[in-house]
Amino acid sequence: MYDLVRVAVDAMGGDNAPVEIVKGAVEAVNADSRIQVYLVGQEDVVSEELKKYTYPAERLEVVSATEVIETGEPPVMAIRRKKDSSLVKAMNLVKEGTCDALVSAGSTGAILVGGQVIIGRIKGVDRAPLAPIIPTATGVALLIDCGANVDAKPLNLVQFAKMGSIYMEHVVGIKNPKVGILNIGVEEEKGNALVKETYPLLKECSDIHFVGNVEARDVPAGVADVIVCDAFAGNVLLKTMEGVSSVLIKKIKAGLMSSLVTKIGAVMIKPALKGVVKSFSTEEHGGAPMLGLNGLVVKTHGSSKAAEIRNSILQCIAFKEQNINDKIREHIVPEI
């Protein structure tokens, strides 16, 4: 049984906890026999939910945690004080080696802090980025970093590029992924101080397929597979994508309701439109990995439903079987 992929799941994190989280966990163990889940949360609540389902009990265990970290809580304080919270207990399962990975839809801040403080970084990794997978016209891209490293240094970005490249190649399955750095123009001399200093360092990396500067305009079109940036810029890009899509879709829906003719037309195009909207939703592509830790942490959307939880649990299989962290260790040589 030693090759099971053991995933700690924060049953209490997110807007739809515990109902959707428990459902997603059950779906994951039923979908793949390599998965073992530790559902961490309030035992009575979680067990009650589990009664709804049929599943192989030997691969789904409930771990008791009495406290819950709320989204609004200051992350550092929450991680320090709520030792018996579902998130802290789940992180400890990864830290002590009981689990290979953690999936949580809980507070991003608490996950970022806990990942660094409890699970800890791989030796040589200076900052651990959070890297959501975003939809593009041609597939998906990894936006690395959208986490906490808002005042990143060039060497951090170089590490993000390497880790992102490894993840996209071996977990998402894109051969020789194109790595670009987010910039305000494609010419080499463009950019702020951070990007200008990082560009030549990336150019020298022989272990990534660096394609140079990438403009935000071209990211949704799919110009690169790994988009390297500091977390501030990454956040602006990610949230703008979400905001524009949401407003545009609302406006289109209102337009479709504007007359009898458009209403009839709307019925005819509805399924096609729905498919487009779904394929371009940032919520449809599983959780965001937090990379560079002694274990995998996957942060899913706060609004995650069962499908995203299930997919996020399943993506831990490739992470373990492809030995992603060993590959990161090989490519990130600690400075002496």
Next chain:
Amino acid sequence: MYDLVRVAVDAMGGDNAPVEIVKGAVEAVNADSRIQVYLVGQEDVVSEELKKYTYPAERLEVVSATEVIETGEPPVMAIRRKKDSSLVKAMNLVKEGTCDALVSAGSTGAILVGGQVIIGRIKGVDRAPLAPIIPTATGVALLIDCGANVDAKPLNLVQFAKMGSIYMEHVVGIKNPKVGILNIGVEEEKGNALVKETYPLLKECSDIHFVGNVEARDVPAGVADVIVCDAFAGNVLLKTMEGVSSVLIKKIKAGLMSSLVTKIGAVMIKPALKGVVKSFSTEEHGGAPMLGLNGLVVKTHGSSKAAEIRNSILQCIAFKEQNINDKIREHIVPEI
């Protein structure tokens, strides 16, 4: 005749020069008798174009310039060497006081450099921002800065906030505009070093209506009228908006063509859909003012057609009649 608004128009800048530029200039002088245009460019070409139209000749003058600055040219070099280019000559018309304003669809880099070097900044203004007007769900917002100030300082951002607020109130006509700072969360303690230092300074400004942090996700929804940011973040936001809209619309169009039923439906909804797309295009809202200069510079899209040129020329009227630069001088006190 002294109260005419005199606008220098770069007839050779942009993808559709000179045809659409000349057309837009003619439309502007025909639309409003307060406008006087100086069309700067290759005289024979421009005069040939003008033959197509009827217009009051006393308010439309051709100024000869033999050279053209191309989009790809290094801006500093282009501004320095091409003294007889349409852009440099148009800028000199503003500098020497012959014109109040300049409209160009030419190279953004050259416009930014020329604005600072040739026209020059208002005393006390440290950096001159480029501030596009972007569409939102509720109207428009000013995104300040999307220009060249990629490593801005807190005091620059404070000046951007004041200038942007004045512009939105007196040129665009939004009373007491809400000013927000672009950030990765709404809580006061969030952000990178620049935003954290700028926030308390903006809070202290009694002459703006500061509403705090604004997330990129909420910008398209119209959460604030003036979005303050450094040019790197502004650029990422603006270009992501353009990129996402473009991909989403392409995908929707493809979806509409996917079956016979959707094709019929598409015909019925086409006008409504077109209206939505148009209302949410960043190209539909006139040019971006470059603020804080001794005169107004309006940068229009490289792909500008006559309508954008006309609207950009017409927006110079409010700028002059509302004495925007006097208002900027009042609110930006030079440090001694």
